[in-house]
Amino acid sequence: MSFLPREFYARDTVIVAKGLLGKKLVRKIGNKKISGIITETEAYRHKDDPASHAFRKKxxxxRAMFEEVGRAYIYFTYGMYFCFNVVARNSKAEAGAVLIRAIHPEKGIEVMKENRKKDELKSLTDGPAKIAQAFDINKKQYGVDLTCNSELFITEGIGKRKIISSPRIGISAATENLWNFKITL
DNA sequence: CTTGGGATGGTCT
DNA sequence: GACCATCCCAAGG
Structure with missing residues (x-):
């Protein structure tokens, strides 16, 4: 298993968002292992992006969006859900992160179903808060390093696919930026 | 299949 | 005090 090096995340947030498609997200909980292939991402930048959490100030x-790249930025939303992002930006930006919106489950599908309290495979990990539920991701993983072996990390996955670009979902600002990216397997 | 509303609370103005 | 980078279920076609 080969981890993505820190430099992978030290590029423009939009480039990294595309680059993360097809990569593998792995979660270890005790002796259980959950993994899946990333199939949809969104880029959120800094001062040039009114839709980004980092647009106003740190x-x-x-704060994780301003700190070391290659780590987890996790936020709580709608009073009940967590969403998982990967911190990524080049040296020109002070902040940036990639929201992981969809994953194709590989290992630990039964554990995911338990965590989600749902049985349907199709809707197991096809939304950001669903991924957090299935992978048991919450505030405790805020800031964890994804570039090395730990409870949560990212490795190389499958080969390149055709990337579809769309407006980001659930935002009202900067909809002209087609910063939602997805692949089909 | 699509649509609409409710759940629920941290964060920022 | 309003706003959410959401999800789920029930009701209607």
């Missing part, structure tokens, strides 16, 4: 909530 706060306690979004």
């Amino acid at each position: 706060t306690e909530r979004n």
Whole structure:
């Protein structure tokens, strides 16, 4: 298993968002292992992106977006859900992160179903908060390093696919930026 | 299949 | 005090 090096994440957030498609997200909980292939991502940048959490200023909530690349930025939303992002930006930006929106489950599908309290495979990990549920991701993983072997990390996955670009989902600002990216397997 | 509303609370203005 | 980078279920076609 080969980890993605820190430099992978030290590029423009939009490039990294595309680059993460097809990569593998792995979660280890005790002796259980959950993994899947990333199939949909969204880029959120800094001062040039009114839809980004980092657009206004650094706060306690979004501080991970300003800190070391290749780590997890996790936020709580709608009073009940967590969403998982990967911190990524080049040296020109002060903040940036990639939201992981969809994953194709590989290992640990039964554990995911338990975590989600749902049985349907099709809707197991096809949304950001669903991924957090299935992979048991919450505030405890805030800031964890994804470039090395730990409870949560990213490795090489499958080969390149055709990338489809769309407007990002659930935002009202900067909809002209086609920063939602997805692949089909 | 699509649509609409409710759940539920941290964060920022 | 309003706003969410959401999800689920029930009701209607």
